[in-house]
Amino acid sequence: MAGKVKLGISLFSLTPLFVTRQWDLERCLKEVHEMGYEGIEVVAAQMVPNYPYPSDEWIQDFKGLLKKYELTLVTWSAYIDMGIRADRDLTEEEIIQYTRNDMIYAKKAGAQMVRTQHAISPKIYKRMLPFCKEIGVKLVIEMHSPHHPEVDVWKEYLEIMRDPASEGYFGVVPDFGIFQFTPHKIAIDSYLEGGCRKEALDKIIMEHESGRSLEEIINAGDYTEYEKGVIADIKHKFSAPAKVGDLAKLLSCTPYIHGKFHYLEKNCEDSTIPYGELMESIKNSGFEGYIACEYEGHRFDIDPKEQINRFAIMIDKMLK
Amino acid sequence: MAFELFNRILVSDEDITNITVEGIEIGYEFKLQYPSYRGTFLSCIEKLEIRIDNQLIETPRIGFYINGKEVLINELAELFREYWFITDFAVLRIYGEGLEIGTKHKVEVLLRHRIPYTGYFGNYMVEDAACTKVLNVI
Numbered sequence: 001m002a003g004k005v006k007l008g009i010s011l012f013s014l015t016p017l018f019v020t021r022q023w024d025l026e027r028c029l030k031e032v033h034e035m036g037y038e039g040i041e042v043v044a045a046q047m048v049p050n051y052p053y054p055s056d057e058w059i060q061d062f063k064g065l066l067k068k069y070e071l072t073l074v075t076w077s078a079y080i081d082m083g084i085r086a087d088r089d090l091t092e093e094e095i096i097q098y099t100r101n102d103m104i105y106a107k108k109a110g111a112q113m114v115r116t117q118h119a120i121s122p123k124i125y126k127r128m129l130p131f132c133k134e135i136g137v138k139l140v141i142e143m144h145s146p147h148h149p150e151v152d153v154w155k156e157y158l159e160i161m162r163d164p165a166s167e168g169y170f171g172v173v174p175d176f177g178i179f180q181f182t183p184h185k186i187a188i189d190s191y192l193e194g195g196c197r198k199e200a201l202d203k204i205i206m207e208h209e210s211g212r213s214l215e216e217i218i219n220a221g222d223y224t225e226y227e228k229g230v231i232a233d234i235k236h237k238f239s240a241p242a243k244v245g246d247l248a249k250l251l252s253c254t255p256y257i258h259g260k261f262h263y264l265e266k267n268c269e270d271s272t273i274p275y276g277e278l279m280e281s282i283k284n285s286g287f288e289g290y291i292a293c294e295y296e297g298h299r300f301d302i303d304p305k306e307q308i309n310r311f312a313i314m315i316d317k318m319l320k
Numbered sequence: 321m322a323f324e325l326f327n328r329i330l331v332s333d334e335d336i337t338n339i340t341v342e343g344i345e346i347g348y349e350f351k352l353q354y355p356s357y358r359g360t361f362l363s364c365i366e367k368l369e370i371r372i373d374n375q376l377i378e379t380p381r382i383g384f385y386i387n388g389k390e391v392l393i394n395e396l397a398e399l400f401r402e403y404w405f406i407t408d409f410a411v412l413r414i415y416g417e418g419l420e421i422g423t424k425h426k427v428e429v430l431l432r433h434r435i436p437y438t439g440y441f442g443n444y445m446v447e448d449a450a451c452t453k454v455l456n457v458i
Contacts, residue, residue, distance in 0.1 A: 015357045046358040081436035083444045084361040086397040119440040
């Protein structure tokens with residue numbers, strides 16, 4: 001791996017194998033180590049037994065496995081589960097409690113940072129800073145599609161993150177899904193399985209990529225109601241990707257990157273996210289940290305291992 | 321995230337077994353897995369319907385056993401501190417008569433669940449997970 005960019009992986013990438021018990025946590029760690037990954041992210045709500053209060057014994061066992069497979073726990077991934085109560089949303093104090101709890105267990109497990117979600121709110125985020133400093137753990141927020149740096153709440157977050165008072169304890173995790181401009185194979189297969197005609201879908205995608213609006217595409221063809229829904233879905237999801245140039249603006253407060261993808265072809269290339277340009281931007285920036293494979297094309301008939309192996313090859317090639 | 325992908329794991333492939341206490345048969349049980357990529361709090365389950373051989377089971381007959389405790393379906397909404405880990409099976413206990421060993425039965429489960437981190441635009445995503453399997457009684 002060139003420079004100081006390191007290859008990491010969110011174990012979320014292995015979801016189909018983990019939830020069907022084909023691979024347990026140790027198998028996940030062993031396999032990603034053998035594929036050359038150096039750092040991991042654990043989605044605590046997914047892979048940590050007795051979450052949100054794992055035992056000290058489990059923590060010790062986990063740390064032993066990390067040592068055994070020469071892996072660094074980079075990120076403990078947390079949610080803002082604001083809707084867990086049936087009668088109301090969580091209060092500000094409850095959100096702080098859950099976030100603090102994740103940070104405590106992340107610290108015990110040796111994680112460098114906790115990834116949270118933008119729903120934490122700028123107000124609560126600022127309130128977490130003293131605890132971040134006290135415990136020595138960064139609290140970072142993922143910028144996930146459909147967000148991008150020009151979204152109002154993100155302008156506010158970025159100002160907080162860039163404030164020298166945060167002393168590097170805050171930061172953004174750009175998820176490369178924000179740069180996705182056209183449907184991936186998994187979505188295309190789903191549209192076709194739903195009844196969209198292939199020739200119609202090819203035409204829709206071509207017109208979407210040429211910049212035509214929803215109305216222009218619908219009016220330019222003889223589409224079924226389902227196909228009109230497909231057009232609306234594509235325009236909704238893929239019409240406002242972040243600009244590649246936005247990444248350079250984020251990197252000064254980026255300690256970690258989510259290399260999101262849904263499907264890589266045999267040539268180890270992604271035709272829906274401009275990885276080549278994004279990796280050039282990273283190389284030129286002097287970014288030092290992990291870019292984590294985050295495979296999300298989960299289907300039980302696609303081998304996640306093959307996909308994450310292709311990701312490692314793609315990133316390695318781009319960083320040389 | 322396409323949650324419907326995980327519907328197939330909702331009903332475990334493991335067999336149905338009869339429940340006996342000191343040799344007395346008091347019902348039967350089978351296993352459920354939470355149909356998602358991560359675990360959840362039990363309070364996020366908004367509805368749980370069970371049909372055995374097309375017959376709806378009345379909720380007072382159902383015990384939902386997880387984390388060493390059995391709760392009623394109607395209690396789930398209150399259990400916002402009880403977590404259902406993604407690879408842990410919940411045991412669905414149907415109290416009443418047992419089932420004849422060696423027979424097969426159609427098990428249909430509908431689980432409506434709220435995705436608790438999706439409410440930032442005002443409404444939470446609510447998913448209906450449905451799964452039907454034919455299970456053996458052993």
